[in-house]
Amino acid sequence: MRKRLLVWSLRALVLVFALLLWEWAGRIPISFAFPTATATGRALIDLLRSGELPDGWRSTGHALLLGYGMALVTGVPLGLLMGLVPPLGRIARVYLEVLIVMPMAALVPLVILTMGVNIRASATIVFIFSMPFVAINAYGGMRDVDPVLIEMARAFNARWFHIVRAIVLPGALPMILAGARYGLARAFIGLVVAELLLSPFGVGHLIMDTRSTFEFDKMFATVLSMLLVAVMLLSGAQHLESRVLRWRRRGEEGGLQ
Amino acid sequence: MIVSAPMRSQVRPLGIDVRNLSKAFGLVLALDDVSFSVRPGEFVSIVGPSGCGKTTLLKIIAGLIRPDQGVVEIGGLPINGPGPERAMVFQDFALMPWATVLRNAAFGLEVRGVPRKEREELARSVLAKVGLSGFENYYPHQLSGGMQQRVGLARALAVNPQILLMDEPFASVDEQTRRILQDDLLKVWADERKTVVFVTHSMDEAIYLSDRVFVLSPRPGRLVRVLDVNLPRPRSSKETRGSVLFAKLVEDLWEVLREMQ
Numbered sequence: 001m002r003k004r005l006l007v008w009s010l011r012a013l014v015l016v017f018a019l020l021l022w023e024w025a026g027r028i029p030i031s032f033a034f035p036t037a038t039a040t041g042r043a044l045i046d047l048l049r050s051g052e053l054p055d056g057w058r059s060t061g062h063a064l065l066l067g068y069g070m071a072l073v074t075g076v077p078l079g080l081l082m083g084l085v086p087p088l089g090r091i092a093r094v095y096l097e098v099l100i101v102m103p104m105a106a107l108v109p110l111v112i113l114t115m116g117v118n119i120r121a122s123a124t125i126v127f128i129f130s131m132p133f134v135a136i137n138a139y140g141g142m143r144d145v146d147p148v149l150i151e152m153a154r155a156f157n158a159r160w161f162h163i164v165r166a167i168v169l170p171g172a173l174p175m176i177l178a179g180a181r182y183g184l185a186r187a188f189i190g191l192v193v194a195e196l197l198l199s200p201f202g203v204g205h206l207i208m209d210t211r212s213t214f215e216f217d218k219m220f221a222t223v224l225s226m227l228l229v230a231v232m233l234l235s236g237a238q239h240l241e242s243r244v245l246r247w248r249r250r251g252e253e254g255g256l257q
Numbered sequence: 258m259i260v261s262a263p264m265r266s267q268v269r270p271l272g273i274d275v276r277n278l279s280k281a282f283g284l285v286l287a288l289d290d291v292s293f294s295v296r297p298g299e300f301v302s303i304v305g306p307s308g309c310g311k312t313t314l315l316k317i318i319a320g321l322i323r324p325d326q327g328v329v330e331i332g333g334l335p336i337n338g339p340g341p342e343r344a345m346v347f348q349d350f351a352l353m354p355w356a357t358v359l360r361n362a363a364f365g366l367e368v369r370g371v372p373r374k375e376r377e378e379l380a381r382s383v384l385a386k387v388g389l390s391g392f393e394n395y396y397p398h399q400l401s402g403g404m405q406q407r408v409g410l411a412r413a414l415a416v417n418p419q420i421l422l423m424d425e426p427f428a429s430v431d432e433q434t435r436r437i438l439q440d441d442l443l444k445v446w447a448d449e450r451k452t453v454v455f456v457t458h459s460m461d462e463a464i465y466l467s468d469r470v471f472v473l474s475p476r477p478g479r480l481v482r483v484l485d486v487n488l489p490r491p492r493s494s495k496e497t498r499g500s501v502l503f504a505k506l507v508e509d510l511w512e513v514l515r516e517m518q
Contacts, residue, residue, distance in 0.1 A: 152345070152347060153364075155319050155339050155344070156365040156416070158368040166353075166368075170356075171355075247356075247398070
């Protein structure tokens with residue numbers, strides 16, 4: 001408990017230090033386009049009050065949800081299937097790895113050309129950034145299942161279906177969830193790329209718009225809102241993950257004799 | 258046992274006949290023409306240096322591995338894979354870390370399609386038998402190694418098998434806990450009269466627990482010696498381990514193994 005308090009106060013200290021540094025750099029100023037922390041904070045509140053930021057996030061959030069949702073809905077089953085059908089896993093793994101290594105941003109123009117500039121294009125970019133991670137981790141989870149447990153289930157004469165349901169899926173769950181969290185982080189990268197390149201709507205539009213009018217504090221506030229939303233969603237995912245995987249947590253009382 | 262469900266009624270123990278078993282993994286001959294019989298209700302141990310194929314032999318009897326040659330008969334019938342009359346206890350416990358003690362203990366029953374209420378009731382009573390009352394809702398990582406193996410034992414006992422197959426079950430617990438577990442196992446065995454095949458690399462443990470000890474040689478695994486353990490039962494750590502006969506039997510067993518080197 002005391003250790004946690006220490007960690008949290010150190011984290012807060014780092015944040016305060018970073019904000020002070022920012023404020024100082026903005027006041028020098030290091031560039032006419034570089035707003036101070038306080039100006040950015042004020043702009044953030046203004047944007048929230050005027051409804052510009054919530055409006056922008058409505059469409060951007062839509063793209064994120066659509067793309068990431070699709071990544072989960074297709075990526076998890078794909079990874080599971082790859083684990084259940086080993087030849088499929090060996091074949092598909094290579095392609096997923098190529099998709100992960102490839103600079104996805106290079107695909108964006110292609111997506112825009114084929115789909116036009118709309119939310120679906122945005123969601124597609126989010127999807128291609130996120131899905132390979134979700135799938136490859138689900139696949140890794142399937143391969144990670146303790147073979148001793150499978151042997152144990154076989155010794156009790158369990159049928160294949162029961163082994164999958166009772167041993168393989170719960171055994172793969174930690175990595176499936178880790179993959180989903182990682183996939184969310186990747187989805188955000190895709191989202192930013194999409195928003196900046198397809199800017200006639202959403203948060204990306206707000207960024208480009210405020211830039212063109214030299215309202216750098218507002219532009220920065222919008223960027224900051226992206227960071228805040230990402231951190232919030234990711235820590236939410238982490239929280240959910242540790243709740244689902246409660247059995248992994250070491251008991252506070254340690255081992256009992 | 259107090260439980261009156263039909264599954265709990267005393268079952269007639271079954272004997273095991275192992276005939277001419279051979280098994281190779283690639284070019285390594287793990288077992289070479291191994292034959293022996295285990296009488297119904299008997300407690301036998303299989304010992305031998307590591308790599309002698311004793312775990313392979315046990316897994317063939319469990320129906321987890323198919324032999325290249327030979328046959329295993331249980332109660333006179335050849336086996337064809339795992340069966341409900343056998344249950345196995347594993348060296349590394351093989352507990353599901355995401356499941357509570359209760360669910361782990363009930364796993365064999367769950368596989369067999371016993372309704373939840375009934376299987377949990379049975380699991381509770383078996384957990385009580387192995388001294389784990391009150392730990393039903395713990396997760397495996399919250400228990401010591403010895404307690405985890407009690408769960409493994411409870412899981413095997415819960416399906417009320419005629420034959421218990423134990424693969425170095427106490428190898429990964431400390432000596433003190435190991436002795437307690439040995440005595441508890443003997444108590445359970447005396448109560449339930451199951452046929453037990455117990456794989457171990459501990460001479461002391463094999464002699465203390467068994468009616469007979471089978472010694473396997475390493476690569477290829479052959480049955481080189483059968484040792485009768487005519488120590489009186491019930492056995493207790495103090496009297497049995499302190500006896501001259503016990504010391505002599507352990508020494509004999511060592512001698513057999515030394516000759517093999």
